[in-house]
Amino acid sequence: MNNNIYILGIESSCDDTSASVICNGKVLSNVIANQEIHSKYGGVVPELASRAHQQNIVPVVQQAIEQANINKEDLSAIAFTRGPGLMGSLLVGTSFAKSLALGLGIPLIDVNHMQAHILAHFINDEDSRIPNFPFLCLTISGGHTQIVKVTNHFEMEILGETIDDAVGEAFDKSAKILGLPYPGGPLIDKHAQLGNPKAFSFTKPKVGDLDFSFSGLKTGILYFIQKQQKQNPNFIEEHLNDVCASIQYTIVEILMDKLKNAVKKTGIKEVAIAGGVSANSEIRNRLQLAEKHFGWTTYIPKFEYTTDNAAMIAITGYLKFLNKNYSDVSITAQARLKVTE
Template sequence: MYHVRLLHIARSRPLPHRLPLPPPRPPSRRFTVLALESSADDTCAAVVTEDREILSNIVVNQQASLEQYGGIHPYVALHAHQRNMPVVVQRALRDAGLTVNEIDGVAFTRGPGIAGCLSVCGNAARTLAAALSKPLVGVHHMQAHALTPFLTSPPDQLPQYPFLTLLVSGGHTLLLLATSPTSFRILAATLDEAVGNAYDKVAKLLRIPYEGKAAGAAIERLCASEGEGAEIPMPRPIRGRLAFSYTGLHSAVERFLHARKGEVDERTKVGIARSFQKAAVGQLEDKLVLGMRQCAKEGLRVRCLVVSGGVASNQYLRDRLRACLDRESPDKHVSLAFPPPSLCTDNAAMIAWASMHRFLAGETDEYSLESRPVWSLEDLEREEAGPSRS
């Protein structure tokens, strides 16, 4: 009965949202963050310091299932994250040469993303932080992409505010105006599907082997192959409007293949892939020009374009955007910032860096913090401007 009563008492008391934090670290020690990411199809863990050193960055992807299903299968992705998360955390700590007790804070992707997938990194981060009495910060995934160049660029080439940021991935296509690390205005978003998702679907329609890479890389590789293929007509959706639409592009490919009962030779495949890639990137150029002109009307001098997300690793995209900026602003140079290809796709190093300013300011979250599958980047400034949660 005594043990039963103790159990009853323990259950009747509310759990604290935050456990006592450890003593402050010595002034000479760099603040070090362990970050976790599992918002879509990559399971990630990284260790990053306040002086921009990436001690480890582990990414386990799901390319085999992406190729099988033509994109992310939420149920399959969830179970892969559950298998992989303990492994990537262990590897991140081992590669960083640190024990978990030497970590100063734990960060994770709070949202947006696939609900089940987000729950894996969220539950792991909350449990680690609570068990070790470490501070916790939940990060907006798209903010992390936008701020990655501040982690990876040379000190004399850091983006200057205000800047435009183009976030292009399998789940997002956004053109944003950034005026501070937490202030973002959405200039254009997709009305249907993201550009990366369209790449996934076209790669599946054309039966292009991924060869261990993403769909975008597979299409770019096919486009760069030798030989000429006749291009096919592609739509230019919603001209003159600050919005993206990619459903029409992959539908045009689907209709072309359907008319031929799916039977096309390799030369024709090359022509289709080039037509799609040209139209997909062309739409990004069109909306970028509209966004720059909108900023000019408002008296804002855009000094830099930051491009991130999985599609940003595409070299064809990089070359086209550089040429686009030079045409639109021939007299005033607009710099173009891309993270290294390995940090364009989802990773936890960017999550760690996006959390760093909050850790150093003592603005941490409660252990009960919930994930947010739907979360507008425009809400970030208002939410972070609230009362301190340390």
């Protein structure tokens, strides 16, 4: 009797089509098809995204199953992203997962994309530590910025969140102001590593202890650049590394200030990061320093589990499978979904 639990995870919330097979918590495959088409528009175009998912989903799932070295008949359940995300994109993954689960006669498991970012920390991997409950997770991406208290795999509470824009958007918009191509967050990080973070100073927004705000910072950066360019049209070219370093330093300072407040308020010193922006080198460095300075235990995900990927969907599906927490075939995709839902 084979006691292995094989979960196929399907992720299609935005512009990457991804499929992953996990066996007993270990990743056997994690295939991601990126959509190049959006870069020329400077952002994700929902209609084009859903069309690309329709083209990618069959080959991506096929590849994930082949790389895992199993047959689709070996699968124990199928997990898919229910939301939050772009409706058209979510529908492609949802309907495909439903049909496949029905065809194979195996359970269907819906996954909350934001929970999955956090639960990526529970992927069974020799190189990574698994957080102890309760822990705090700073979830940072293009669409989200929040501090979540995680009591167990499926009990989460939002302690603070952004009142306007997400941190990933602040990085991308700042990059756009500097004339860098989309997605600009990773490029700011790259230039920042060559610059002086104290070269220019930007005002940090004043909001509640655990809440975030980035719209004022973006406006401040825009006015600063416009003013400098009036005096010197070549300002960006001459100071790009320093400007990027200063922007990144300010954004990471804001994130760290709020995390410190959350640790003080809750007394929880187990701190994790998750989401696309957790790939940022500065936030990773600062978290590692916090272990030394404040005695925190920090959990930093592997790079391949930071951006949208199906391994995080599959691990969440696995944890739900162990609890027999299955979905009904009538379940629908939800463009808006809180991490606590």
